[in-house]
Structure formats: structure tokens, C-alpha cells
Amino acid sequence: MRPTFPDSPRAAVFSQGGASNAKRTVAEGVQRWMEVQCAKKATSTSRNYQYKANHVVDKFGKRRIADINKSDLELFQAQLLKKGLSPKTVNDVFTVVRGVWGDAYADGVLRANPLDRIKNIERDSDEDSADPFTREELEALSKIKSARQQDINMILFDCWAGLSLSELIALGWDDVDLEGGTVMIRRARVETEYKIPKEKSRARRVELIDPAIAYLRAQFEITGAQPAVPITVVQRDNNSTKRENVRFVFRNGQSGEPWHASSVGRWFAGHLKSVGVRHRGPNQCRHTFASQALSSYVPVEWVARQLGHTDTTMVKKHYGRWIPGDTKSLAGLVSQMMGFRTTTELTA
CATH class of the missing domain: 1.10.150.130 (Tyrosine recombinase, N-terminal domain)
Incomplete structure (x- = not known):
């Protein structure tokens, strides 16, 4: 109640x-x-x-x-x-x-x-900054016992898809188009409630890049045939509800139950420690996708749409930092685009 x-x-x-x-x-x-x-x-x-x-x-x-x-x-x-x-x-x-x-x-x-x-208290500009995983850390995160393989599928999928944690744990197979390479974001799990996104821009179609599709295909072998779970979804007015039957893409690898955000956080903290990666929260997966895309010169407008933002303001504010160890030479890419280098020369 x-x-x-x-x-x-x-x-x-x-x-x-x-x-x-x-x-x-x-x-x-x-x-x-x-x-x-x-x-x-x-x-x-x-x-x-x-x-x-x-x-x-x-x-x-x-x-x-x-x-x-x-x-x-x-x-x-x-x-x-x-x-x-x-x-x-x-x-x-x-x-x-x-x-x-x-x-x-x-x-x-x-x-x-x-x-x-009376003004609000000024906050440290770094307080909400992204702290994404590097490619080397993503490689370390992939090391896991087979018993929890579906959990690592979830984490690495999101590092290449950019969903928020609440969207990720509410994703159903009926929202997924593996052939078309897209997922529809129709709901999120916030604390104990499932709800449709409060902002219309967050209800969106996300285009998936190749590694995200690969992790989804691997996950389908684990949960694709599991039965649907009846849930109640709070509608945008925050009062009315709708019953849905959802075949969850990601389930707790230990209990088999749908994930709760706090449970993801506890498991992920332990996994980071076990593979020797500095602690960050699971929402850094979303930051990782955005930062990796931006460091590869993917258009900011596309990244913003993928994340569910109406414009590029939030992307530039929170995800605009390039990851130093992952960033290519911009001069080399410009030289190629202007015809001074071939693709072979650029990658040599």
C-alpha cells in the first residue's frame, strides 16, 4: 500500500x-x-x-x-x-x-x-561524474565461474548497451528483437515497484552494437525458455496499475528470481573484489557504454538517444570525458576523413 x-x-x-x-x-x-x-x-x-x-x-x-x-x-x-x-x-x-x-x-x-x-549548497563538480570501466577492466570482469555466467552476461551486456540498472533488471524477452538488434525499454524496477518510465523519452528503442547482441544471445540460452512472471506495473500517473506477464531476460544466477537493484549491487561488489577491479556501482556500466562510444567519436546525438535523453546536455555533462587509455588519435582519424591516410595506414 x-x-x-x-x-x-x-x-x-x-x-x-x-x-x-x-x-x-x-x-x-x-x-x-x-x-x-x-x-x-x-x-x-x-x-x-x-x-x-x-x-x-x-x-x-x-x-x-x-x-x-x-x-x-x-x-x-x-x-x-x-x-x-x-x-x-x-x-x-x-x-x-x-x-x-x-x-x-x-x-x-x-x-x-x-x-x-537562499541558494542551494554548491556541490563538488566531480560528485556525480562518470567513473567508467576501461577495456582492461572489462576483460577482468569477464572472468567468472560458470555457475554465475548469466550474471556476468548481464553486466557486460549493459557495458555495451547503456541501460540504467532499473531498466536492465526489468527487461523482458518480449522487449528484445535479436534479429533486428534492438531492445524496447518499456518499464523499470525502482525499489520494490515496476513502473513505466516517468519521462516519455526514457521509453525508447535502443539499438544494440555487436558485443551487446552477443551477450544477449548467450543469455537467451539460459533464460529464453523460462516461464513468464506476473508483475504489477505502475503507470505514468503513479496511481493506476497494469498487470503484465514478463519473461525476464536477467535473473539472479543464484536464486533464479528476478533481480532487485540492491541484490545486484551486493553481488557486483563481491565480483569486483574477486577479480581485482576497483569498486564502483553497477550503474557505471551505463557510464562505460557512453564513455566508450564518445571516445570512439560516435555522434553525441546518437548516444543521447540511446540513453533516453531528449538532448545532448546530460551526455556532455556526465559522460563527456574521454577515457585516456582508450582514446584514439583524433588527428589520425581526421587525416583519414580528409583523404590523407588510408584505413591501413590509420590502423598500422
């Missing part, structure tokens, strides 16, 4: 009854804002907001919104950082704060919104 904020333990601190707008407390404001978010947002998103809202209620709960000034909020922001919260987490907490104070301003509780003059 979808969690709602009034059912949480924090609801006990809310004022009882119909206080006037002028007397609206922070706790009441959070309750109003959370009720809207729980109705509109995905379960995973609203649950995340609830965790962040706890910080706000713990700090200001019974105080009136109108009595809290800009310096109070800036001090709160600084205190969260001092507690050890990351800049990203503090900014997420202030997503709740901005929502509550924005509602209060729109409802006439405030004559001015102090959040208009």
Missing part, C-alpha cells in the same frame, strides 16, 4: 483542527505538502520526501511558518551540513522546505518568500 505522510509517526506533532493560515505551523505545512506529493509522485519519490521532511519537522515542527526568518533557514541549512549530511542530501531537504514555504506564500501566509534569497 502506498505510504502517506499522515500515517507516519511524525504526524503526531501536527496541530489538531483548523488553524488559520496565519497560524499555520511548519508541521501543518509539511503535512499539506506531503499529501500532495504522495498523490502525485511515485512511491519511491514520496518515501524519499518523507525521510527528508523528518529533518524539517524535527527542527521547526510546532513553530509558525510566519515566525521563521531567512537567517533561521540559513542556519538550519548550515547545521545539516555540520551534522555530516552531503550537499545533495541538504539540497533534497530544502526541496521540502521550498515546497512548504512556497505553499505558504501562495496561500497568503507570507508576504514574501525567504527561500527566494
Whole structure:
């Protein structure tokens, strides 16, 4: 059942009854804002907001919104950082704060919104940067006992396909066209829910390059004939659902059950350690595909479409770094394109 904020333990601190707008407390404001978010947002998103809202209620709960000034909020922001919260987490907490104070301003509780003059915490530019695997590391990752072969098929397929982890573990054989060399992204698994992509651009046809097709063909020999699993898929409105029977491409090689993202992470961490590759999360497979493609001069527009982005902005921001050990000589390629070298000379 979808969690709602009034059912949480924090609801006990809310004022009882119909206080006037002028007397609206922070706790009441959070309750109003959370009720809207729980109705509109995905379960995973609203649950995340609830965790962040706890910080706000713990700090200001019974105080009136109108009595809290800009310096109070800036001090709160600084205190969260001092507690050890990351800049990203503090900014997420202030997503709740901005929502509550924005509602209060729109409802006439405030004559001015102090959040208009409070900026988010600046984050280290490297915090979300890609940390892809090199070709040498991919070779090391392929070393695995035969009992977990389907798990390594999944990882290496994604290094050459670029799906997000949530898309990868929700992929079904009915979404795959091996002859045409494509897969359709129709759903994702976020925490315990299957859902269709929230952005229409993420529901897409992905063109597969040769190594990705090879790993899919190998995987078909393992799971291609396995029976479908009935699942419930949350639709884009985050309220309605649809029943589907999915023959999952990738299943947990140990249990045979459909993957959960956290289970992939645990297995992958152990596998990286066993083959002597520096630890990274499984979503680095997606980064690896993008970085390898860009380092080979594949058009940025094509990479963006493959990843489900509407334009090239995110690709340039997160995946634009070329992998030094893998990058070819650009001058040599330009020389070939301009007719000064033959293909043989370029590869010699």
C-alpha cells in the first residue's frame, strides 16, 4: 500500500483542527505538502520526501511558518551540513522546505518568500561524474565461474548497451528483437515497484552494437525458455496499475528470481573484489557504454538517444570525458576523413 505522510509517526506533532493560515505551523505545512506529493509522485519519490521532511519537522515542527526568518533557514541549512549530511542530501531537504514555504506564500501566509534569497549548497563538480570501466577492466570482469555466467552476461551486456540498472533488471524477452538488434525499454524496477518510465523519452528503442547482441544471445540460452512472471506495473500517473506477464531476460544466477537493484549491487561488489577491479556501482556500466562510444567519436546525438535523453546536455555533462587509455588519435582519424591516410595506414 502506498505510504502517506499522515500515517507516519511524525504526524503526531501536527496541530489538531483548523488553524488559520496565519497560524499555520511548519508541521501543518509539511503535512499539506506531503499529501500532495504522495498523490502525485511515485512511491519511491514520496518515501524519499518523507525521510527528508523528518529533518524539517524535527527542527521547526510546532513553530509558525510566519515566525521563521531567512537567517533561521540559513542556519538550519548550515547545521545539516555540520551534522555530516552531503550537499545533495541538504539540497533534497530544502526541496521540502521550498515546497512548504512556497505553499505558504501562495496561500497568503507570507508576504514574501525567504527561500527566494537562499541558494542551494554548491556541490563538488566531480560528485556525480562518470567513473567508467576501461577495456582492461572489462576483460577482468569477464572472468567468472560458470555457475554465475548469466550474471556476468548481464553486466557486460549493459557495458555495451547503456541501460540504467532499473531498466536492465526489468527487461523482458518480449522487449528484445535479436534479429533486428534492438531492445524496447518499456518499464523499470525502482525499489520494490515496476513502473513505466516517468519521462516519455526514457521509453525508447535502443539499438544494440555487436558485443551487446552477443551477450544477449548467450543469455537467451539460459533464460529464453523460462516461464513468464506476473508483475504489477505502475503507470505514468503513479496511481493506476497494469498487470503484465514478463519473461525476464536477467535473473539472479543464484536464486533464479528476478533481480532487485540492491541484490545486484551486493553481488557486483563481491565480483569486483574477486577479480581485482576497483569498486564502483553497477550503474557505471551505463557510464562505460557512453564513455566508450564518445571516445570512439560516435555522434553525441546518437548516444543521447540511446540513453533516453531528449538532448545532448546530460551526455556532455556526465559522460563527456574521454577515457585516456582508450582514446584514439583524433588527428589520425581526421587525416583519414580528409583523404590523407588510408584505413591501413590509420590502423598500422
